[in-house]
Amino acid sequence: MDGPSADRFAGAPPLVLRGLTKAFHRHPVVDQLDLTIRPGELYALLGPNGAGKTTTMRMVAGLLAPSDGSIEVFGIDVLAEPQRAKQLVAWLPDEPLLYDKLTVLEYLEFVAALWSVPPEVAEPRAEKLLKGLELWDHRGDRCETYSRGMKQKACLAGALIHDPALMLLDEPLTGLDAGIARRVKDMLQERARAGCSIILTTHILEVAERLADRIGIIANGKLLAEGTLAELRILSGAGQASLEDLFLQLVSDPATA
Amino acid sequence: MVFRPGSIRWFLAHDLRVTWRTWFQRKRRKRRISIPAPLIAITVVLAVTLALGVPLAIAIGETAIVATPIVAVLIGGAFFVIFTLMMSQTFVTAVDVFYERGDLDLLLSSPISPTRILVARAAAMAVNPALLFGGMITPVVLPLAILGHPHILAAYVVIVALALSATAVDLAIAIGLFSAIGPRGTRTAAQILAAIVGAALVIVAIFLRSFEGAEDNVFSAAWLNDLAQNDNLPALVSVPAEAVLGSPGPLAIIVVFALSAFAAVGLWVGRRFSRDAAAANRADTARRRTGRGDARFGASSLRATISKELRLLLRDPGLISQVVLRVVYVIPVAAVVLMDRDDTATIMPFLVAGAATLLAGQLAGSIAWITLSAEDAPEFLATSPVPIRAFWRAKLAVATGVPALLIAPVLVVLALTEPRAAMIGLVGSAASAGSAALINLWLQKPSRRTEYRRAMQSNFGATVLELATSVSFAATAGLATAGLVHAWIPLVVAVTVPALAYRSEGAIRERMTAAA
Numbered sequence: 001m002d003g004p005s006a007d008r009f010a011g012a013p014p015l016v017l018r019g020l021t022k023a024f025h026r027h028p029v030v031d032q033l034d035l036t037i038r039p040g041e042l043y044a045l046l047g048p049n050g051a052g053k054t055t056t057m058r059m060v061a062g063l064l065a066p067s068d069g070s071i072e073v074f075g076i077d078v079l080a081e082p083q084r085a086k087q088l089v090a091w092l093p094d095e096p097l098l099y100d101k102l103t104v105l106e107y108l109e110f111v112a113a114l115w116s117v118p119p120e121v122a123e124p125r126a127e128k129l130l131k132g133l134e135l136w137d138h139r140g141d142r143c144e145t146y147s148r149g150m151k152q153k154a155c156l157a158g159a160l161i162h163d164p165a166l167m168l169l170d171e172p173l174t175g176l177d178a179g180i181a182r183r184v185k186d187m188l189q190e191r192a193r194a195g196c197s198i199i200l201t202t203h204i205l206e207v208a209e210r211l212a213d214r215i216g217i218i219a220n221g222k223l224l225a226e227g228t229l230a231e232l233r234i235l236s237g238a239g240q241a242s243l244e245d246l247f248l249q250l251v252s253d254p255a256t257a
Numbered sequence: 258m259v260f261r262p263g264s265i266r267w268f269l270a271h272d273l274r275v276t277w278r279t280w281f282q283r284k285r286r287k288r289r290i291s292i293p294a295p296l297i298a299i300t301v302v303l304a305v306t307l308a309l310g311v312p313l314a315i316a317i318g319e320t321a322i323v324a325t326p327i328v329a330v331l332i333g334g335a336f337f338v339i340f341t342l343m344m345s346q347t348f349v350t351a352v353d354v355f356y357e358r359g360d361l362d363l364l365l366s367s368p369i370s371p372t373r374i375l376v377a378r379a380a381a382m383a384v385n386p387a388l389l390f391g392g393m394i395t396p397v398v399l400p401l402a403i404l405g406h407p408h409i410l411a412a413y414v415v416i417v418a419l420a421l422s423a424t425a426v427d428l429a430i431a432i433g434l435f436s437a438i439g440p441r442g443t444r445t446a447a448q449i450l451a452a453i454v455g456a457a458l459v460i461v462a463i464f465l466r467s468f469e470g471a472e473d474n475v476f477s478a479a480w481l482n483d484l485a486q487n488d489n490l491p492a493l494v495s496v497p498a499e500a501v502l503g504s505p506g507p508l509a510i511i512v513v514f515a516l517s518a519f520a521a522v523g524l525w526v527g528r529r530f531s532r533d534a535a536a537a538n539r540a541d542t543a544r545r546r547t548g549r550g551d552a553r554f555g556a557s558s559l560r561a562t563i564s565k566e567l568r569l570l571l572r573d574p575g576l577i578s579q580v581v582l583r584v585v586y587v588i589p590v591a592a593v594v595l596m597d598r599d600d601t602a603t604i605m606p607f608l609v610a611g612a613a614t615l616l617a618g619q620l621a622g623s624i625a626w627i628t629l630s631a632e633d634a635p636e637f638l639a640t641s642p643v644p645i646r647a648f649w650r651a652k653l654a655v656a657t658g659v660p661a662l663l664i665a666p667v668l669v670v671l672a673l674t675e676p677r678a679a680m681i682g683l684v685g686s687a688a689s690a691g692s693a694a695l696i697n698l699w700l701q702k703p704s705r706r707t708e709y710r711r712a713m714q715s716n717f718g719a720t721v722l723e724l725a726t727s728v729s730f731a732a733t734a735g736l737a738t739a740g741l742v743h744a745w746i747p748l749v750v751a752v753t754v755p756a757l758a759y760r761s762e763g764a765i766r767e768r769m770t771a772a773a
Contacts, residue, residue: 061640064770087642097634100706101572102565110561112554114641119555126554142572158637 012075014039014166014197015060020069022055022221029055031221033069037166042192043199044208047218048251053201054094056218057168060199061091073166087115090164094171096151100144104135104154107143108161115162122161129157132187134180148175156184160191167191169200173207185211209243219251263369268377273384298392305396314400322406324498332498336419343386343423348451350382351427352444355435355530355537365531372527379424379523387420408503415500415508418515425515425522432526432533440537558643562651563658566628569706570655576627576706606675610682611735613667617660618689618727625656625697626719631706635769646762649698656694660686678738685734692730692755693723699760703769719758726754 015037022030030052037043047053058064060071062082071078073085099107105126112122130136133153138146143154152175159167172188173181189211192198202208208215209229216226225235232246233239241249260267322328354375364374391413398412430450434443499507526533556564570577629652632638638648664686672679700719729751736744760768 061636063636063639083642083644086640089640091636091640093636097637099565099569099633101569106565106568109554109556110565111641113556113558113561114638114643116558116642117554122554 012072013037014041014074015199016070016072017056017060018070018072020056020059020071021067022052022059022064023067028067029221030059030066033218033221033223035216035223035226037197037199038213039197040192040195041197041213042188042211043197044212044215045199045201045218046205046208046215046247047201051218051251052221053218054170055221057091057170057199057201061089061168062086063091088165090159090162090167092155092159092167092169092172094174096148096155098143098146098151098154101142103140103142104130104146104157105139107154107158111158111161117162125161125163126157129160132183133157134183149177149180152176153180153184156187160187165196167196167198167200169198171202172200173202173204205243205247215243217247217250224250263373265373265377265380268364268369268374269380269384272378272381276381276385302392302395306400310396310398310400313397314404314406317401317404317406319405322401322409322502324495324502324504326495329495329498332501333494333496336415336497336501339390339416340419340423343390343420344427345451346386346389347382347420347424348427348430349447351379351424352431352434352447354378354382354428355431355440355443355534361534365534370527371530372524375527375530376523379428379519379526380421382427383417383420383424383519386423387417390420391416409501411503411508412501415497415511418511421515421519425518428522428526432529435533435536440533443537558647559651559654562648563655566652566655570624570627570659573706576631606671606678607735607738609667609671610678610685610738611731613664613671613682614685614689614734615727615731617664617686618693618723618730620660620663621656621690622693622697622719622723622727624659625653625694626701626716627706628652628655629697629701630703630716632703633706635703645766653694653698656697657687657690660690675738681734681738685730685737688751689727689730689734692726692751696723696726696755696758699758699765701765701768722754722758726751729754 013036015035017033017035020030020033020035021028029050033052033056035056045053045056055064059066060073060078062078062085065079074088076085076088078085099110102110108122108126108129112119112126117125127136130139133156135150135153135157138150143151146154152172156172159169167188169188173184176184185207188198188200192213200208200212214226214228215232217224217232225232227235229243229246232243232250233241236246236249260270324332365371394412394416398409402410431443431447434446438446496507496510500511629649638645668679668682668686671682697716697719700716700722702716702719729747732747733744733751736747
């Protein structure tokens, strides 16, 4: 799998959030969030429903304007230069965004054109992605005939076709069968090894435990804790507790929340 | 009121609750100020009652209303129109009963008989037109009933009977289409048929006016006079009027007919409901190969977006039929104008220039509405590095390009004999199409394309402005072709109207964000 060269953006961290806040009707959904993602890192953002994970991701993707704070992608101010920042980012929402009447190949053509991927790069990459995600045999079928899992895979292919340097994945494994979920996990790890930074949200704690280099736990819009699994265990004084135990302890502890 | 779970009434209450909640939610989202929809409806009915119904009831006073030939034909005609409109209203819903998954999988997997589910769903379909048209006749019926003619309340019974009959007929046609052309084509055919049924009365009325002699025109004074003196109307013609006026026999005939038709169709369709719904589901999810699977990478973002929009339009016959039907409605009007005149040769050039201008605006407006507002992946576009203005340009290019392709041959033919008229038609069409497309850009109302198919959404404000501007440009083109200096008057209107719709890029973005 090809990927962004690690030194393409040497020096600037892939993502820096400072004091990021988003309030709806004066109620803060994301509250003074500080977060830094390192190059080539797979970062899992965990939290209960309504914790502010998706809102944070949507602000980074440029879909929501923050109420306060700053977002930098590889040193680029997302609010000041959204187009430049978006060139480096891929966003995969939990609900697949596809055109029902297009085939997956036509969808990839469209995405590649938006990110100005040269045809000599886009074409073989599309083939490789679709074969890897077991969609090649369905490349001429309209997306309206796909199952939810197939749509999710098609969207993932769209997110990868322009070789992003930072990927924002909201529940990327939802609706995938075990075999494909494993393939997607392997693919994400390959991308991270190739230098792509990935931030993902998931409710499947086992995924975060196995995949993530670092884990951030968010509740009520605030980052409660972050670090590797070992660091989180030390932080909570929980010995050899599972991530599930740590997570439940952190989000239910009023002192941290 | 609590009904026995699993009974038809229980299913009916469930269906109505879901339908109305969805409807009210959609209406609330549309309005800036939240006023309950029933309150608006009651206010409108009350206002019309006071303005129209009460004076009419006072004028009629104690005079007995009897089904004279003229009353019979007028009431019968009105209720025939209502029946046709009801059919048009429930037709797409009748077909969607089989396609809309929603809770259908849950219901059909339950131990309840599919017939019961279908009958309840069909009854729910009938309730909405019954309420709508019941509300519409209220301003006339209620004052009459209160001021001395209580028997006219039977009109509500007739309305309910018509709603049940219309639903039964629609379900029967839906099943007929299912059997004849299969589940895949049925939905599209139903959309086209529904629109044609809705427009049929207008089209037929226009042609009747056009082809009959002026003195024999339907609803002309002479025609009404003849009718008033006709004592030998067939009994069938007077049955609806007598039923509306509360005559027990005719009322019983209509009620028994409606209930029998509804029950018969309900039982017939109910028996095959499970099987047909499964077939519809398969048709929706069956593999639909579109090409050989070749890729054509390397287009610019503009070309890629244009190509995407064209593919989406061409592959959605349901949506495209809604667009094309707008043209179909205009054709009879144009034909009538043409046929009403003796000096066809003289008026031909300005008529063609005007009609081309009108069509260009209407088509561009419809297509722009779909390409700009019906976007399946707005978030995806928003996360791409391409500025939103670039997408708008591409979508406007499609909206104006398609009408250009359709109208160009007409103007080319016109240019062979009337180059000046063709040139004016060309300029008028371009201006009309451009204005209509821009109105839809400024007043766009983002929503997923699937929602458009289901709700046939439209923006009333945009439609009115778009019609006003294209009609004004058409008038300008027509008058200019005829060499009349008065052409500047509609031109001023045509240029002013789009200005009313203008929104800055920031305002459009705000609207899009709010919709998201």
